[in-house]
Amino acid sequence: MSTPTSRLQASRLTVGYGGAPVVRDLDLAIPDGQVTTVIGPNGCGKSTMLRTMARLLTPSSGTVVLDGEPITSIPTREIATRLALLPQSPIAPDGLLVRDLVGRGRHPHQRWFRQWSREDERIVAAALEMTDVADLADRPLDQLSGGQRQRAWIAMTLAQDTDLMLLDEPTTFLDLAHQVEVLDLVARLNRERGRTVALVLHDLNLAARYSDLIVVMKDGVIVERGTPAEVFTTTMLRSVFGLEADILADPRTGLPIVVPTSCAGSVPQSLTTGGTVPGSPSTAAAS
Amino acid sequence: MASTTLSAPLRLGAASWLVPLRAVGATSVGFGVLCVLAVLDLALGDFEIPVADVLRTLAGGGDAGQQFIVMELRLPQTLVAVLVGAALGLAGALTQTFARNPLASPDILGVTEGAAVGAVAAIVMSGASGYGGGLVSGSLASMGVPVAAFLGGLLTATVLYVLSWRRGIDDRRLILIGIGLSASLAAVTSWLLVRARIEDAASAQVWLNGSLNARGWEHATPLMWTLAVLVPVSLLLVRHLNALQLGDDAARALGVRLQTTQLLVLVAAVGLASVAVAAVGPLAFVAFVVPQIALRLTGGSRPPMLASMVFGGCLVVGADLVTRVLLPFAIPAGLVTSAIGAPYLIWLLVRTNRKASA
Numbered sequence: 001m002s003t004p005t006s007r008l009q010a011s012r013l014t015v016g017y018g019g020a021p022v023v024r025d026l027d028l029a030i031p032d033g034q035v036t037t038v039i040g041p042n043g044c045g046k047s048t049m050l051r052t053m054a055r056l057l058t059p060s061s062g063t064v065v066l067d068g069e070p071i072t073s074i075p076t077r078e079i080a081t082r083l084a085l086l087p088q089s090p091i092a093p094d095g096l097l098v099r100d101l102v103g104r105g106r107h108p109h110q111r112w113f114r115q116w117s118r119e120d121e122r123i124v125a126a127a128l129e130m131t132d133v134a135d136l137a138d139r140p141l142d143q144l145s146g147g148q149r150q151r152a153w154i155a156m157t158l159a160q161d162t163d164l165m166l167l168d169e170p171t172t173f174l175d176l177a178h179q180v181e182v183l184d185l186v187a188r189l190n191r192e193r194g195r196t197v198a199l200v201l202h203d204l205n206l207a208a209r210y211s212d213l214i215v216v217m218k219d220g221v222i223v224e225r226g227t228p229a230e231v232f233t234t235t236m237l238r239s240v241f242g243l244e245a246d247i248l249a250d251p252r253t254g255l256p257i258v259v260p261t262s263c264a265g266s267v268p269q270s271l272t273t274g275g276t277v278p279g280s281p282s283t284a285a286a287s
Numbered sequence: 288m289a290s291t292t293l294s295a296p297l298r299l300g301a302a303s304w305l306v307p308l309r310a311v312g313a314t315s316v317g318f319g320v321l322c323v324l325a326v327l328d329l330a331l332g333d334f335e336i337p338v339a340d341v342l343r344t345l346a347g348g349g350d351a352g353q354q355f356i357v358m359e360l361r362l363p364q365t366l367v368a369v370l371v372g373a374a375l376g377l378a379g380a381l382t383q384t385f386a387r388n389p390l391a392s393p394d395i396l397g398v399t400e401g402a403a404v405g406a407v408a409a410i411v412m413s414g415a416s417g418y419g420g421g422l423v424s425g426s427l428a429s430m431g432v433p434v435a436a437f438l439g440g441l442l443t444a445t446v447l448y449v450l451s452w453r454r455g456i457d458d459r460r461l462i463l464i465g466i467g468l469s470a471s472l473a474a475v476t477s478w479l480l481v482r483a484r485i486e487d488a489a490s491a492q493v494w495l496n497g498s499l500n501a502r503g504w505e506h507a508t509p510l511m512w513t514l515a516v517l518v519p520v521s522l523l524l525v526r527h528l529n530a531l532q533l534g535d536d537a538a539r540a541l542g543v544r545l546q547t548t549q550l551l552v553l554v555a556a557v558g559l560a561s562v563a564v565a566a567v568g569p570l571a572f573v574a575f576v577v578p579q580i581a582l583r584l585t586g587g588s589r590p591p592m593l594a595s596m597v598f599g600g601c602l603v604v605g606a607d608l609v610t611r612v613l614l615p616f617a618i619p620a621g622l623v624t625s626a627i628g629a630p631y632l633i634w635l636l637v638r639t640n641r642k643a644s645a
Contacts, residue, residue, distance in 0.1 A: 017454070056539050080542025087536035091387060096532075096588035103305070107530045108542035112523050116296050116305035160541070 004031040007196070008053060008083065008164055013062035015045075015052045021060065022048045024220040030164070035190050036198040037207045040217035041241055046200045047088060049217070050168050053198075054085035080108035084160040086153055088168040092141045098152045099137040102127055105159030124159050130193075131155040131185055147178030154185060165189070167199040171206070179203065183210045204241075204258045208232055209250070216240055232256035310585035310594060317584075317597040321369065324604040328365045329357055331612045367502040368607045368620075369600040370510040371563040372573060376581070376599025377521055378559035379574030380590035384528045385552045388458035389635060392575035393560035396447060396465030398440045399574070400472040402564040403495060405439020406432050407476050410491045411483040433509050433565035440561035443468060444553055455535050456549070497570040497621020499607045506566045513562040517555045521592055524552055532589055570603065570621045572628020577602055579635070602627070 006029035015023040023045040030036050030053075038046045051057045053064050055071045064071040066083060084105075092101065105127065106120045128134040131151040141149055150170060157165055167186070171179040187210055189195045201207045207214060208228040216224040216231055218240045224231050237243045237258065245260045294307045330341045336353055343349050344357045379392040393399050409431045447468055451461040476495070480488045493500075527548045530538045539545050560574060577599040578590030584598070585591045606623040 051536070054540055056536055076539070076544050077542035080540065085536070085540035087534060087540065089534070090537040091532065091534040093387065093532050093588045095586070100588060101533075104529055104533065104541065107526065110526065112526060113302045115526065116298075116303045117301075118298075118303075120303075121296065 004034065006031055007067050008198075009065045010049070010053055011063055011065065013049070013052060013059050013064065015048050015057055015059045022220050023052065023059075025062070026220070026222055028053075028215065028222060028225075030196060030198045031213055032163075032196050033190070033194055034196065034212035035186060035210060036196075036213040036215060037211035038198070038200045038215045038217060039202070039204060039207050044217045045220040046217050047168050048220075050085070050166050050198065050200055051087075054083060054166050055079060056085070056087075077108045080160065080162075082162050083164045083166070084157045084162040085166040086157045086168060086170060088172070090153060092149075094140075094142060096141050097137070098133055098139055098141055098144070098155075099124070099128070101141055101152055102133075102137075102155045102159050105156040106161075108160065123161050127155040127158040130158060130189070145178070146174050147181045150174060150178070150182050151185060154182070158189070163194070163196055165195055165197045167197065169200050169202065171201060171203065179206060186210060204232070204237075208256045208258070209253065228256055229254075232258065307585070307587060310587055310591050313581075313584040313586075314591070314594045314597055317581075317594060317601060321597055321600045321604065324601055324608065325365050325369060328368065328604050328608050328611075329361045331608065332361065363504045363507045364499060364502045364607070365604065366507045367510065367566055368499055368604045370507065370514060371499075371567050371570060372577070372599035372601065372603030373596035374510065374514060374517075374559040374563040374599070375570060375573040375603070376577040376595035376597075377518065377592055378556040378563070379576075379599075380578040380581070380592050380595040381521060381524075381528075381552050381556040381559075382574075383578050384532065384589045385549065385556070386456065386458040386461050387532060388462060389579050390462050390575075391458060391465070392578070393440075393556060394569065394571060394573075394575050395462065395469070396444075397467075397469030397472055398443050398447070398465075398557055398560050399564050399569045400469045400476070401443025402436040402440035402561040403569045404472050404475050404479070405435035405437070405442075405561075406565055406568075407479050407491045407495065408439075409435035410494065411479050411487050433562060436565035437558065437561040440557045440564065441554075443472065444557045448553065493619065494568040496619035497568040497624065498619040499567055499603070499610070500617070500619075502567065510562055510566055513558055517558050518596070520551065521555050521559075524548065524555070525592055528552065528589065568619075568621060570606075571625040572632070573599055573602055573624050576624075576628045576631050579631075 009029040011027050013023055013026045013028075014021050026049060028049070038050065040046050048057065052059050055064060058072075066074060066079065071079060102124050103120070106124065110120065125134070128137050131154055133148060133152050133155055136144060136148060136152070141152060144152065154167070154170065157167070170186070171182050174182065183206055186197055186199065190197050211228060214224075214226065214228050214231040215222055216236060223240060224236055232247055234245060234247060237245045243260055244262045245258050248257045248259055249255070250257050293309065294305050297304045297306045326338055326341055329345075330336050330338050334356060336344075336356065340349055340353055341357055344353045349357065375393075382391050382393055382396065383389055385391070413431060447461065447465055448456075451457065451464045453460070480491060483491065527538075527543050530541045530543045531545075531548060533541075535545060563570070578595040581594040581598045582590045585594050602624065603620065606620040609623050610618050610620050
């Protein structure tokens with residue numbers, strides 16, 4: 001792959017919460033105009049890395065560079081006009097309307113005397129439209145389905161009007177149809193609006209299907225990076241996820257599909273030789 | 288919550304706001320009610336003055352007797368009631384939004400109790416009491432009570448913040464620590480009262496029940512100054528509070544300077560609550576109940592600031608009217624606000640529990 005430009009880069013990043021570092025000496029450049037997905041087992045430091053790149057966490061060493069400047073030297077509000085992050089579990093107060101939520105995405109562009117300009121109105125309307133929640137705009141967020149709610153949150157992030165969007169596990173707690181719904185939206189934002197998107201996902205097949213670049217993390221370091229076809233190998237799945245799996249090609253797209261056979265280490269050898277394993281945890285490990 | 292919250296843009300040149308119509312309506316009605324209550328408060332009492340005369344006197348007319356009763360005796364007391372209600376309502380709206388929890392009001396969190404300890408200490412010490420007697424006296428004493436209350440409130444809030452900060456403020460931890468702190472501070476107040484001379488203890492006790500009786504201009508002035516500074520600060524913070532409601536991470540991703548905003552909110556809330564407490568004593572439950580009632584009336588997603596001030600004023604002036612006019616015997620206004628607030632607290636707790644277990 002040719003090396004594209006990158007507005008957001010991490011170099012030699014080490015982050016910890018006081019104890020042992022969660023992310024160690026990590027280098028990453030988010031390629032402009034692409035969808036980058038970070039995958040890895042629970043607790044590997046994916047979210048920590050993403051949050052540090054959005055300067056929600058301060059690294060103990062190393063730097064995050066945004067548009068060629070260290071992110072720590074850019075004023076907080078200025079960053080928010082260039083880089084949006086949807087956190088893992090944002091809070092919606094009771095009774096908050098979808099329209100109001102999306103409007104709050106305009107915060108970094110507003111001042112106390114300029115809280116609802118025509119531009120704000122236009123961008124919020126466009127964000128509602130783009131994410132297909134315009135019909136729901138006057139409904140409270142807590143009355144929506146999980147997928148609709150997540151689309152509303154993405155609309156809020158979109159209203160921030162940044163070219164760079166970081167989404168921390170935007171599909172967690174959604175059923176498969178809603179996960180696809182959210183990722184289709186991500187793909188459209190990338191393709192039609194040229195947004196650079198970096199996200200953390202758990203579902204390997206969806207990651208393979210929707211990403212230009214896959215970054216694989218384990219124990220706070222990046223162990224693999226490349227296109228889905230390059231990264232998804234039986235060796236990688238075994239060493240990173242402890243997962244025994246076959247890799248097939250999607251007959252429509254040719255992209256890799258992970259079919260778990262068993263979970264390495266959790267099933268004794270004597271059982272795996274006996275054919276099918278009752279109650280095999282393999283499906284759970286892949287989700 | 289009602290999903291009928293419509294809003295209209297208001298644009299003047301480059302300036303623009305989004306005006307929530309229902310909140311504006313509710314606040315305007317509240318303001319009308321407040322004006323009526325305030326005029327009644329000025330008119331009624333041991334010596335009744337017709338409403339028309341009250342209005343004439345306020346405009347500068349009326350005879351000397353009416354001038355004296357309205358302008359010197361009743362106006363400061365009514366004004367104190369309005370301002371205390373506004374200050375407590377706003378303080379509660381700020382802390383409840385800040386902690387994203389309706390239980391997080393200055394009275395539940397112990398800030399009011401801390402201010403009370405400061406004020407009682409000042410009263411007891413300035414009263415030529417058994418200990419520290421004569422240490423504080425004269426004009427220093429009258430200045431001392433509000434200042435001591437503010438310091439007590441601020442110190443409590445600082446301790447509360449430090450104890451409940453673990454990489455962010457968790458609302459449940461904040462409230463539990465606040466309740467504990469409140470209980471400890473109540474013990475300190477009791478200890479001060481037990482140690483004080485009987486007459487000082489008595490005057491402190493009346494004050495502790497939240498009394499609006501015999502409030503003069505010297506009580507109204509510090510309130511006016513504090514509100515003049517802290518109301519604009521609070522209104523400027525509203526935008527950031529809206530972002531803060533979505534969680535710490537989301538707020539920071541939206542460009543909110545988290546620590547600065549939280550500090551300003553806390554200082555503003557403590558300032559408002561402490562000055563109110565210093566003026567009339569800890570009027571129980573006003574800061575707790577009013578923002579939630581205002582929220583239900585305005586139909587937004589967070590306790591509204593202006594509406595909380597207006598309805599706070601209504602509640603306290605109403606309590607003053609009840610204690611002075613309706614009841615055949617004088618009781619402190621704090622007992623009236625408690626009588627309204629305590630059942631509401633129980634209702635809120637029961638409802639929250641049902642919601643959690645549903």
